[in-house]
Amino acid sequence: MKDEDFAGKVAVLTGAASGMGLLAAMRLAKAGAKVVMCDLDEARLRQEVERLTFNVESEGWTGSVCACVTDVRKFEDAEKAAALAMEKFGGIDILIPFAGGNEARICGTKGIPFYEQPVETIDWGIDVNLKGTVYFARACMPAMIAAKKGVICLIGSVMGIEADRIGAMYGAAKSGLFNFVKSLALAGGPYGVRAVCVSPGPVLTRPGMSTMATVRGTAAQPDELVNVILYLCSDDASFVTGTNILVDGGHMCVPAASV
Ligand SMILES: NC(=O)c1ccc[n+]([C@@H]2O[C@H](COP(=O)([O-])OP(=O)(O)OC[C@H]3O[C@@H](n4cnc5c(N)ncnc54)[C@H](O)[C@@H]3O)[C@@H](O)[C@H]2O)c1
Numbered sequence: 001m002k003d004e005d006f007a008g009k010v011a012v013l014t015g016a017a018s019g020m021g022l023l024a025a026m027r028l029a030k031a032g033a034k035v036v037m038c039d040l041d042e043a044r045l046r047q048e049v050e051r052l053t054f055n056v057e058s059e060g061w062t063g064s065v066c067a068c069v070t071d072v073r074k075f076e077d078a079e080k081a082a083a084l085a086m087e088k089f090g091g092i093d094i095l096i097p098f099a100g101g102n103e104a105r106i107c108g109t110k111g112i113p114f115y116e117q118p119v120e121t122i123d124w125g126i127d128v129n130l131k132g133t134v135y136f137a138r139a140c141m142p143a144m145i146a147a148k149k150g151v152i153c154l155i156g157s158v159m160g161i162e163a164d165r166i167g168a169m170y171g172a173a174k175s176g177l178f179n180f181v182k183s184l185a186l187a188g189g190p191y192g193v194r195a196v197c198v199s200p201g202p203v204l205t206r207p208g209m210s211t212m213a214t215v216r217g218t219a220a221q222p223d224e225l226v227n228v229i230l231y232l233c234s235d236d237a238s239f240v241t242g243t244n245i246l247v248d249g250g251h252m253c254v255p256a257a258s259v
Contacts, residue, residue: 005234007032007062010089012081012140014038014072014132015099017045019205020155023222024096024229026052029063034089038070038081039099045069072099072132078139085143092143094233095152097133100174102159104167114168125169130176137184137195144193151233152188154181156199158248174199178244185242194241196232200225201248215250 011028015021017039025035029052037052039045049067056064068084070077085092103125104110109117137152144150160174177197184195202212202219209219228247231237246252 001231001234001236003031005031005236006230009033009093010036010085010091011094011096011233012036012038012085012092012136013095014070014081014097014136017041017048019098020200020203020222020225020229021096021098022048024098024226025065026055027226027230028094029056029065030059030061032062033094034063035065036068036081036085036089037065038068038072038077040069040071042069072097072135073127075135075139078132078135081136082139082143085140091147092140093147093150095136095140095144095150096155096229096233097136098155099132100129100155100157100170102164102167102170103128104170110166113165117166117168122169125167126173129170129173130180133177134180137180141184141188141193144188145191148192150188150193152181152184152193152195153229153233154184154195154197155229156197156244158199158201158246158251160199160244161252181244182242189241194238196237196240196242197244198225198229198232199244199246199248201246201251213251213254214248215253218249220247220249 011033013021013025016025016037025037028035045067052065068081103121107121109121154177156177157174159171181195181197202209204219
């Protein structure tokens, strides 16, 4: 994978104000891509877009970034992001819907079993992790089909395979993506549009992830995930479509008793 692979490409990223989404936006802009950075956290998004724009100008990066304040739970926001990419940059080559997370952590209902979770928490888990991704794929894919090229890289999780008695919707939604990626690949294949899903194990976008077991003995640095995600979005991965790829440091190999 070379930087040139992304020169002039247009990428739409959700969850782009933080964590892996922000890092991927930075690396794509550095490699010459035009990135529509979508996030619900307007203050943080504007601050990061300003910071990356400064880097573009001061360090001579060939790409660019712009902000799109978006709630992935609203289809009209997904359409707004796709329209911005088309109007400002003339197409959509890459979609990476990073926005997601465990509903009990985000909604502050950790420690409460699923059967006592507020319905608002349950809705957040399904709506952000599954529906938000579906909405963005639905909104961005027509541009790819028309151009006869494009890549959609969904973000799953090892929790799509494992159980959680508290944040049960997170795993249910992420496992839904394992099937959805196959349908996207099937629908897009005749038009040269690929779809892949990357399922991380623990990633140090926050310190809490360091306690999750891996064969390697440590959680991933965010760059270790973004390396794989960008490779899959590059032409080097032209034969990879319709599949879920675990990038978990061997987490799934660790016997359950020691997790
Ligand atoms: N960090 C990990 O260990 C890990 C492990 C497995 C999978 N993942 C997945 O990777 C993805 C990124 O994780 P991260 O830890 O880098 O992210 P993060 O928690 O640092 O950032 C998530 C971003 O999504 C945004 N967001 C939340 N709700 C939104 C909404 N309704 N609309 C638009 N934006 C919204 C937040 O504002 C935030 O900027 C997620 O889908 C997550 O489930 C992460």
